[in-house]
Amino acid sequence: MSLDFQQVQDQVRQLGETALERQRDLDKKRELADQLLEKFARQFDFLQQRVEQAAHNDPTLRCALPLSPKVAAPEALNAAFPTPPLPRKATILAADGSQISPDRHAEVQYCLINVGTIQMNLNSAEPPRPIIFSKLLYNQELFTTHGMITDATLALMRDTNERTKLADLAENLEKPVITFTDGQMELMVSAGEESTTGFQKYLEDYRLALRRLHQQGVIVSGYLEKPFSSPLARLLEVASAPDEKLAKIQEYHPLQGVMDFGIFSALLKPGERSAIFSLRSPSAKFYKDELTLHFFYLNVGRPGRHWVARIDIPAWVARDADQVDVLQAVLIDQCRIMGGRFYPYLLHRAHETAVVTFEDKEQVTQMIVLELRRRGAVVGERSQKQEAKETAGRTRYK
Amino acid sequence: MTANCTRIEIGRLLRAGTAGFVVGCRVSQVEAPSFGALVSVPQNAGYEIFGLVHDIHIDDDGLVRQLVTAEGVQEGVIADNRVNRNVPLEISVLAVGFKQAGGIFHMLPPRPPLSLDQIFLCGESEIRQFTSAGRFGYFRHVLRAQELPVGELLAAHIQQAQAAHQHAGNSTWTAAATQELITLLRDDYPTLMAVLSALRDVVALRDADQE
Numbered sequence: 179m180s181l182d183f184q185q186v187q188d189q190v191r192q193l194g195e196t197a198l199e200r201q202r203d204l205d206k207k208r209e210l211a212d213q214l215l216e217k218f219a220r221q222f223d224f225l226q227q228r229v230e231q232a233a234h235n236d237p238t239l240r241c242a243l244p245l246s247p248k249v250a251a252p253e254a255l256n257a258a259f260p261t262p263p264l265p266r267k268a269t270i271l272a273a274d275g276s277q278i279s280p281d282r283h284a285e286v287q288y289c290l291i292n293v294g295t296i297q298m299n300l301n302s303a304e305p306p307r308p309i310i311f312s313k314l315l316y317n318q319e320l321f322t323t324h325g326m327i328t329d330a331t332l333a334l335m336r337d338t339n340e341r342t343k344l345a346d347l348a349e350n351l352e353k354p355v356i357t358f359t360d361g362q363m364e365l366m367v368s369a370g371e372e373s374t375t376g377f378q379k380y381l382e383d384y385r386l387a388l389r390r391l392h393q394q395g396v397i398v399s400g401y402l403e404k405p406f407s408s409p410l411a412r413l414l415e416v417a418s419a420p421d422e423k424l425a426k427i428q429e430y431h432p433l434q435g436v437m438d439f440g441i442f443s444a445l446l447k448p449g450e451r452s453a454i455f456s457l458r459s460p461s462a463k464f465y466k467d468e469l470t471l472h473f474f475y476l477n478v479g480r481p482g483r484h485w486v487a488r489i490d491i492p493a494w495v496a497r498d499a500d501q502v503d504v505l506q507a508v509l510i511d512q513c514r515i516m517g518g519r520f521y522p523y524l525l526h527r528a529h530e531t532a533v534v535t536f537e538d539k540e541q542v543t544q545m546i547v548l549e550l551r552r553r554g555a556v557v558g559e560r561s562q563k564q565e566a567k568e569t570a571g572r573t574r575y576k
Numbered sequence: 577m578t579a580n581c582t583r584i585e586i587g588r589l590l591r592a593g594t595a596g597f598v599v600g601c602r603v604s605q606v607e608a609p610s611f612g613a614l615v616s617v618p619q620n621a622g623y624e625i626f627g628l629v630h631d632i633h634i635d636d637d638g639l640v641r642q643l644v645t646a647e648g649v650q651e652g653v654i655a656d657n658r659v660n661r662n663v664p665l666e667i668s669v670l671a672v673g674f675k676q677a678g679g680i681f682h683m684l685p686p687r688p689p690l691s692l693d694q695i696f697l698c699g700e701s702e703i704r705q706f707t708s709a710g711r712f713g714y715f716r717h718v719l720r721a722q723e724l725p726v727g728e729l730l731a732a733h734i735q736q737a738q739a740a741h742q743h744a745g746n747s748t749w750t751a752a753a754t755q756e757l758i759t760l761l762r763d764d765y766p767t768l769m770a771v772l773s774a775l776r777d778v779v780a781l782r783d784a785d786q787e
Contacts, residue, residue, distance in 0.1 A: 298652055298656075299652070301652075302651070302652050303651035303652055303655060304652060304655060305652065305655035305656045305658070305659040305660055306652060306655075306656045306660065308660050514646070514647075515643070515646060515649070515650065515653055516639070516642045516643060516646060517642050517643065517644070517645035517646035517647075518642070518645055519642050523653060526639070527656065527660075530639075530661070
């Protein structure tokens with residue numbers, strides 16, 4: 179037992195003592211958010227100006243924006259759109275990725291990117307087609323100009339590979355083609371890690387894949403569950419901020435704790451989507467014109483058990499009402515396949531196809547060790563720490 | 577390997593012991609084997625292991641459990657889970673004999689089959705060859721397996737063997753097999769009754785077929 183449960187228990191009790199008070203506080207903020215949503219629902223120009231002013235003071239501002247008229251007619255912030263009918267035919271492609279990171283405690287150094295894709299034809303009895311792409315990185319591939327490859331670089335590589343494989347597979351498929359990936363569409367890297375991860379190179383490849391998908395007329399989306407960020411709540415904060423607070427907008431959070439999915443859980447009926455928003459974020463400059471990032475919220479739950487996900491889409495999807503309808507209908511259909519689990523079936527299957535387990539990693543390590551030994555090459559040793567960790571536990575005299 | 581190309585492959589070996597083995601196959605392959613069927617695992621140099629299918633087992637997992645609760649599972653999703661997903665159907669086989677140097681022996685095999693060996697369903701000529709060799713010595717392996725539904729397993733096997741022999745004009749095999757079982761079980765009345773009760777259903781089924 180490595181935890182002092184007595185200490186933790188005391189802190190859990192303190193947490194419980196303030197829980198109801200925090201709940202009441204959050205309810206008040208939710209009420210305020212609902213009022214602000216109603217108030218600013220159609221003030222599109224004002225919201226645009228307000229965000230521009232705030233972003234001038236805080237370039238890191240991340241919030242929702244109403245649709246730009248250049249893309250499509252803006253929709254009221256509190257609008258709800260019912261599920262359109264499913265298309266008779268559609269090809270759905272989902273991709274997910276996982277990786278084996280370099281392990282300095284292991285006897286050999288390598289890493290691996292695994293991308294699992296799965297293709298399903300709507301209303302077809304044919305089994306979906308899973309495809310796996312596994313790429314082993316070794317020798318010089320393990321190093322960047324800043325040293326050993328990091329988890330952040332591998333994550334960029336994985337995300338870029340996911341999108342590229344989708345672009346490869348989408349060619350020559352029967353339209354409409356819809357692609358899902360898990361998580362947001364923005365290629366993310368922590369501030370300050372752009373140069374050490376080679377972010378620009380991966381961003382170029384990523385945008386190239388997106389442009390290919392655009393040229394093929396593919397309906398591209400990212401499916402995001404329970405995101406930490408709440409861009410709509412942040413927009414409402416910016417919109418309602420007194421002028422004197424705009425200068426220090428990064429310190430102004432009257433709706434702190436209010437989550438977008440909470441707002442839309444109350445607003446949207448099952449199957450309904452919210453208005454489409456564009457995303458104002460520091461990385462928005464990387465995604466211009468047809469690649470500009472947009473999103474909407476979708477209630478994928480059932481009556482009595484609402485469940486709201488955020489769906490990221492590029493501008494070329496946002497501007498085409500038919501594509502948005504197809505995406506909404508297909509996502510609702512996918513989320514109903516697994517009964518009480520409101521998650522797209524094909525994304526779950528893509529995850530199953532892509533996931534690399536600890537046992538898989540051990541197997542790959544042993545394959546490499548055997549190959550090196552077979553050829554008489556020197557094989558390293560595992561670290562003393564790793565060996566010590568795997569020392570057998572206590573045994574009983576029999 | 578002595579695998580005959582006309583045989584039906586039902587799967588590959590997952591794990592084995594001297595007394596039996598377990599075969600894995602995709603759910604979509606399940607049409608081929610049936611309870612009581614005689615199967616063989618060809619090895620090198622004419623060595624071949626025979627066994628009787630005594631259990632066909634379908635496991636679930638979290639996703640299948642989830643899908644069961646959904647309304648109207650789509651055809652494509654059913655096909656995905658049967659064809660693509662790594663949830664093998666397991667077929668348990670009781671070892672009942674082996675073939676070596678052209679001879680059939682109703683003894684436990686000297687060596688079990690190995691991982692991923694192919695398992696084939698025996699055709700009628702092989703069933704006749706195996707069941708006619710010696711004097712039903714393989715029955716003792718079945719009767720010893722008290723944890724199995726012995727009566728049902730023997731009845732299913734005899735039904736399939738009976739059909740193979742009858743197609744070759746031999747109508748006496750079933751009577752001889754039944755007589756041997758009565759002899760073997762003469763001191764075990766409860767098992768004898770269970771076996772004869774199951775065999776009665778086989779005979780009734782055969783009579784109905786002939787009518």
